[in-house]
Amino acid sequence: MAVWGKRADMTVHEAEPFNAEPPAAVLAEGSATGTDAFFVRNHGPVPRIEPEQWRLRVTGRVAEPLVLPLAQLRARFPVHEIVATLQCAGNRRAGLMRVRDIPGEAPWGAGATSTAVWTGVRLSDVLDAAGAARDAGHVAFEGTDVSPEATPPQRFGGSIALAAAHRDDVLLAWAMNGAPLPVVHGGPVRVVVPGQVGARSVKWIERITVQDPPSDNYFQARSYRLLPPEADPGEPGAGFALGPVAVNSDILVPDDGAEVPAGPLTVRGYAFAGGDRGVARVDVSTDDGRTWRQAELADPIGPWAWRLWRHRLDVRAGPVEITARAWDTAAGVQPESQAQLWNPKGYANNAWARVRVTATRVSAVDGPGRR
Ligand SMILES: Nc1nc2c(c(=O)[nH]1)N[C@H]1C(S)=C(S)[C@@H](COP(=O)(O)O)O[C@H]1N2
């Protein structure tokens, strides 16, 4: 059944809190993801906020604390629009789980990432209006939703460095793909921090605090950290907080395990690089990386968006393993092995994409018995 305005064919990892990803092939349909297909990652119940009741509080190391109703936020600052990909740190976790179990975490496939047009105001303009201290260290965000994952339960929050918060394209967004931001995506207003793991794009934003240390919120201090393989996931401050997304790609078409007709086969996927990096190239191999061919990248739709890619292969009957890897503009490349990336929370799997398909003969002449 369709919920939260999503397609009926979403893979729902959890109904409550609602966590769902679209079928991989749907993401390949266009560079911007339809709102009804955009993945959802929640850590607690979706809060219901009346837009008229909503207030944004800006506090901490500011000359003038602000309390902004939605109408004022919209009227007082220039409107800004970006196309940005959100990618959950748990995207592609299922691959890591095949290496070693990761209890209590959802087995996200290729679809914990999506791309949309976001409209709002620049966080930087709001920080300037509040007279935020220029020498502060971090900007902390707090949402309305209370997550039972923390003990005791805590509102979802996180932080980014002040320098990152002043980047032109960090938004307080109230619209997604040209329509009011849906409740499940953080409506009335969310943060969009392009290029960083999805967790920093805090939904249902209510409070922004300018401060020196990073946020001590559970989702910054304990969760969304990359731990060494043997670390205890409950240990506070272990590992490091995830920020910019490392270069990644996945194959969206064909599906892993699919049967395809022998002959021409178009492989399709996405590639994404966070931080200041862009996607430079995507390579495809059918011999486990001994040789590679370059895939065709779709035109860029913005500096913060993924690049869809395609590559035409000619496959012979039998099993075929298709591998893909993306390079970023700093010559970073996806690592080969998921085993080497395994970490206790299952984050940041950017190993080579792999799908195995079986190609079957189609013509009558080449039918069974003539192998
Ligand atoms: N308030 C709040 N913000 C949140 C979350 C949340 O659970 N609560 N989840 C975060 C995570 S982990 C991700 S990946 C993105 C997902 O955004 P989406 O649900 O709009 O796809 O929202 C982030 N912002």
Ligand SMILES: [Mo]
């Ligand atoms: Mo996430």
